[in-house]
Amino acid sequence: MNRKKFIQVLLLTSAMPSLLWVACNKQKGQQTTAVEATFTCPMHPQIVQDHPGTCPVCGMDLVPFDKNNKDKFLTLSADQQALANITSMAVGIGSLNNYTAISGRLTVNPEQTNYISSRNAGRIEDLYIKETGIPVKRGQAIFRLYSEQLLALQEEFLMTHKQTIEFSNDQRFADIFKAAKQKLLLYGQTESQLASLLKDGKSSPYITFYAPSSGIVAELFVTEGQYLDEGSSILRLEGYDTMWVEADIYPREAAYIKEGEELKVLANGDPNNLLTTKVQFITPNYQSNTQIMQLRGSISNKGHLLQVGMPATILLPKGEQNKVLMVPSKAIIREENQSHVWIASGGGKFEPRFVETGTESFDDTEIIAGLTPGEKVVVSGAYLLYSEYVLKKGALVN
Structure with missing residues (x-):
């Protein structure tokens, strides 16, 4: 009898290290699973992998994010909002002017x-x-x-x-x-x-x-x-108090323009430098071997801020739409196949919302679906919110 107990104790003692090793490995596996991280590229959120490295597109270091966090919103304190210059406005109904943008250039006024x-x-x-x-x-x-x-x-x-x-x-x-x-x-x-x-x-x-x-x-x-x-x-x-703005136009575009009409001009791609020109001349014939006409107007150059050869964008009005739900164009973040805005829902919470856009003017864009009047959308700081979301939660998926 004593011999039988001795053998049982001996077998149990021999099996203990194995059991302990299995238990430890299981615990390590659980810990590994608990701390497992996912990495993505701040510039290309479609790049996702389970280990550190560099982005194959731009070469930036991948950053970790918590893929287990399912909350589709960000919470920012008042100080963080002020630092990011986040401002919002209520979505409203209004009139939207439809424009066609044509490329032009600034030249010397021969006069x-x-x-x-x-x-x-x-x-x-x-x-x-x-x-x-x-x-x-x-x-x-x-x-x-x-x-x-x-x-x-x-x-x-x-x-x-x-x-x-x-x-x-x-x-x-x-x-x-x-x-x-x-x-x-x-x-x-x-x-x-x-x-x-x-x-x-x-x-x-x-x-x-x-x-x-x-x-x-x-x-x-x-x-x-x-x-x-x-x-x-x-x-x-040469005097630069006034300058000429010239642009090549097609006949279908010329149908929207008349001599003496005032048009908006965006100089050097600066949205804060929106000027006005009066159409002085439209060539009555096509340029040699082309179907292109030329538009010309004069533009005031106070302070001589405009330079000869500077690119200009001329906005040709194509009509006006009334009772349109619209938001500022800079509030919309556009990706390859989708667009979204950020909704300020109160309490420092900001939620992305996918939208369907329609007609666009210089400043505003029509929203066909995704928003209702009165909702507050982020106007400035939307890209910072998007970047923060990608860093913390990964790519934004519709």
Whole structure:
């Protein structure tokens, strides 16, 4: 009997390590399952795997998220909302203008372009403007010219002035003096220069010429010391107080436009820089070997913030829809096959809501399904909420 108990104790002792090992492994397996994490890419939430690594699309490090959390909302404190600049507004019914956006460009207004040329033959002794891109004010000295022709005209002017004084009763000398003065004015001399000439009584072959208008030096045609013929171009000045906006349009688009109509223009892709242009001209024929017409209008350039060559988007109105449920376009987050907005449900809770969109204008988008009037949608900060949701819960699935 004692021998039988001894054998039972011996067998139980031998089996204990195995049982303990199995129990420990089972507990470890349970712990592993409990702490198992899922990893995703912040930029590409469709990338999901059960181990750390890098995104095969963009190469970013994958981040963990809790896939067991089934709550489809985020909760943010007031401080977090202020830090993320989250604002919301109630969805409402209103009128929606339908636009077609066409690409255009800003160009120089030729009416503000001034070519300065030499009215006399001679040699440029001093050139005061030697580079392009600098501003020039009206009356600013541009160059000093050596001209024997102007010297002769000045001497004629002084002589006829003396004759007018000596023969003050003879109208012919007064007319000859006026003709000599008018000739110098036509050759580019100013009233103040002629007054100084009469005061000094001395002629000079060196004459300074001044800018007849203000502008930016766009092109320079001469160099210092160069000999000029009469009519030679000196420089080209461009003014930028107004600019032209041009765009290529198809005939079906031209049907929505009339000359004199005011259109909205988005300059350089900046939604805060929405300007107005008046259609001044639409070409009556197609461009060579195309079916494209051209639209042109002028646009104000206060502060010279617009630049030549800057891209512009012209919004062509196609009609108006009344009693439309709409939200600001920037409140909608668009993915490949779906769109959603974020609903502010109170208490710091924000819930994603999939929507079906319709007509879009510049600022607003029609909501066909997914929202009801009065619900509050997040206007600014929606993308931050979406990123936070992806990081914590993974991809948003409809």
